[in-house]
Amino acid sequence: MDAAVLFFLSSGLFLGWSLGANDAANVFGTAVGTRMVRFATAAAICSVFVVLGAVISGGGAAHTLGKLGAVNAMGGSFMAAFAAAFAVYFMTKVGLPVSTTQAIVGGIIGWNLFSETRTDTGTLVTILGTWIVCPLLAAAIAALLFKATVYLLRVTKPHLLRADAYTRLGLILAGAFGAYSLGANNIANVMGVFVPASPFTDFKVLGLVTFSSTQQLFLIGALAIGVGVVTYSRAVMVTVGRSLMPLSPVAAWVAVVAHSLVLFLFASEGLERLLAENGLPTIPLVPVSSSQAVVGAVLGIGLVRGGRAIRWHVLGGIGAGWVLTPLIAGLICFVGLFFLQNVFNQQVYRPVPYVVSDQVLDRVAREGVSVAALGDLSGRTFASARQFRGALDKLSGLDADARAQVMIYAERADLFLDPAGFAGIDPLWLGKAQIEALARLAGRRYTHRWALAEALARQSEDWRLRPEIRINKTYNKELRRKLDWVFRNFQAEP
Amino acid sequence: MLPKTLGHAKNVPLFRRTKALENEIDAFLDKLSQAGLSFRRAVQIYLAEGATAEFEEKLSDVNTLESSADHLRRGIETQLYTQTLIPESRGDVLGLLENLDSVLNLFEGALWGFSIETPDIPEQFRGDFAVLADQAVNGVESIVLASRAFFRNIEAVADHMHKVMFYEKEADKVSTKLKRAIFASELPLAHKAHLRSFVEDIDNVADRAEDVADRLAIYTIKRTV
Known part of the structure; x- marks a missing residue:
């Protein structure tokens, strides 16, 4: 166990801690803010279910690296995670509910800028969409749900105490489910990049259940989230549940349920596939975030009650926090990487060269890109995405689409299907046909990821992407995840 | 969904404590209502026969009701706070219960007055005394109904509230009329x-009772906005 790895792991734990401190408010903020659930009770339930979610359901993400997987060196992941954690910590200190995912994306963009890697413009659009679309959807759903609940209460006329007891139970159940999915969905982002360097080994509990090293790592990360909830989440809870707008207990319940509904309806690929398989119209998936959803839900209830109770200056502060979070994370990451690389001599990124070889020219020609237009560049190698992009931009006769294609196919990778690497393949992760296909290619080298992917596709149907229609979306996503895993595992040592 | 299960959950152990507390609040309101009925009966007895054994029995009924209502109220208040129930309406419910309790104390105090001071009520005033006691008890009956509605059916509170106001006005009219008649009579000033x-x-x-109704009106508005 390398001491450096342990040190790098610390920023993952810091990220987990700040995630717990901030995101617990999304599921329990309204319950605590309305004093329906004591902070201590909420913190206890939340931590327990975060840990359960992370260890039980988060395990499914064991082979993916989470968002930080885009960063290709441990030092870089450390700094991106640290920057994100710090940005979220700062926002938590001020009591603002912000999106941890956006902080991580901000950190990655900082790394992209530093390492001269290209940033997908889709990422920025996603963040912007989350700030606007997600609160609007949540507000609409919360408003409808609030009206419906008030109507039902009027019809059923429960005793004041009975209504109180149901609402409290509802808040606790919704909070527990919310905490479970919080753990399941976020643990990969917190701990994913550290999985390949996990210092733990698998062991069996009572000879029955295997407790994998990944699960142990996730447990540690989840405990960090839990500690964040218990030690530092109160301020954000008060903002969500009381400062933004005084809520009634029923409104508190409506807010947290509406928030969960938005996450389920508009971000669930499982639901989309289920609808598609049954020939039903699907709900368009939009970028959503828990923090944005709960704030939107509270606003929706405020507006349906006339809007007088909403404290707009608090909302302004929250909005500013949303915009600042990725910016702060990006800035800290960029500056931090500079120090990490130049003062502490750590490798913070692996350079990704771009090469315009004959193989690449052939390949882009098949995509309909005019090879003649690339004339000057052929045979040349570029040290980074930025340099290659600069060279491409100078060419005339290539449209933006063609340039994007060339960027994808020219990216160089050193892949070696080392026969020694086959021992580590988890037969539950890759299918039998997939492993056999890999084995047939053992010993070969590839200089581009797409080349290996195409070679695998020729070997077995199980490595072929299906047509990009809705029903195949999950299948293709899963397959891409497996390909990513292959690229990572058979990366040749430089 | 929350309210759909309302009907089925009556026997769920989870809500047993809630149910018990609901019962205690109902019992408290029952005591107040019963104390009103005993008070009316006691005044009728006193007007007809004076401070007889039957009167004293009614007085002791009101005493017992008052102390058990006190006991209930304290238990309810303690539970509301220790179990942090109804955080939004807790203060209001406490205020309501304490004010209702003070109505009970007034019943008790007035009857003790009759028992200790045994006022000599001349024949010509007895009818109005009876009417006055009637209106006061009617007012209390209405505030009990309004309070029950506050817990069970918030929209029905208004149905009872206006009656409290009505009975208070009627009681005022009778008491003014009675006082005028008393002071216009030939009785000695001390009498x-x-x-x-x-x-x-x-x-x-x-x-x-009217004061309680005024507060209840505010609590009701607070709960419906």
Whole structure:
């Protein structure tokens, strides 16, 4: 166990801690803010279910690296995670509910800028969409749900105490489910990049259940989230549940349920596939975030009650926090990487060269890109995405689409299907046909990821992407995840 | 969904404590209502026969009701706070219960007055005394109904509230009329003053019921916005 790895792991734990401190408010903020659930009770339930979610359901993400997987060196992941954690910590200190995912994306963009890697413009659009679309959807759903609940209460006329007891139970159940999915969905982002360097080994509990090293790592990360909830989440809870707008207990319940509904309806690929398989119209998936959803839900209830109770200056502060979070994370990451690389001599990124070889020219020609237009560049190698992009931009006769294609196919990778690497393949992760296909290619080298992917596709149907229609979306996503895993595992040592 | 299960959850152990507390609040309101009925009966007995054994029995009924209502109220208040129930309406419910309890104290105080001071009520005033006691008790009955509605059916609170106001006005009219008649009579001043204090004791019950109604109106608005 390398001491450096342990040190790098610390920023993952810091990220987990700040995630717990901030995101617990999304599921329990309204319950605590309305004093329906004591902070201590909420913190206890939340931590327990975060840990359960992370260890039980988060395990499914064991082979993916989470968002930080885009960063290709441990030092870089450390700094991106640290920057994100710090940005979220700062926002938590001020009591603002912000999106941890956006902080991580901000950190990655900082790394992209530093390492001269290209940033997908889709990422920025996603963040912007989350700030606007997600609160609007949540507000609409919360408003409808609030009206419906008030109507039902009027019809059923429960005793004041009975209504109180149901609402409290509802808040606790919704909070527990919310905490479970919080753990399941976020643990990969917190701990994913550290999985390949996990210092733990698998062991069996009572000879029955295997407790994998990944699960142990996730447990540690989840405990960090839990500690964040218990030690530092109160301020954000008060903002969500009381400062933004005084809520009634029923409104508190409506807010947290509406928030969960938005996450389920508009971000669930499982639901989309289920609808598609049954020939039903699907709900368009939009970028959503828990923090944005709960704030939107509270606003929706405020507006349906006339809007007088909403404290707009608090909302302004929250909005500013949303915009600042990725910016702060990006800035800290960029500056931090500079120090990490130049003062502490750590490798913070692996350079990704771009090469315009004959193989690449052939390949882009098949995509309909005019090879003649690339004339000057052929045979040349570029040290980074930025340099290659600069060279491409100078060419005339290539449209933006063609340039994007060339960027994808020219990216160089050193892949070696080392026969020694086959021992580590988890037969539950890759299918039998997939492993056999890999084995047939053992010993070969590839200089581009797409080349290996195409070679695998020729070997077995199980490595072929299906047509990009809705029903195949999950299948293709899963397959891409497996390909990513292959690229990572058979990366040749430089 | 929350309210759909309302009907089925009556026997769920999870809500047993809630159910018990609901029962205690109902029992408290029952005590107040019963104390009103005993008070009316006691005044009728006193007017007809004086401070007889039957009167004293009614007085002791009201005493018992008052102390058990006190006991219930304290238990309810403690539970509301220790279990942090109804955080939004807790203060209001406490205020309501304490004010209702003070109505009970007024019943008890007025009857003790009759028992200790045994006022001599001349025949010509007895009818109005009976009417006054009636209106006061009617007012209390209405505030009990309004309070029940506050817990069970918030929209029905208004149906009972206006009656409290009505009975208070009627009680005021009778008490003014009675006091005028007393002071216009040939009785000695000390006797007049003595009688007046009893008129006021009974009228106070109706006044206090109206005070409770005023507060309840605010609590109700708070819960419906």
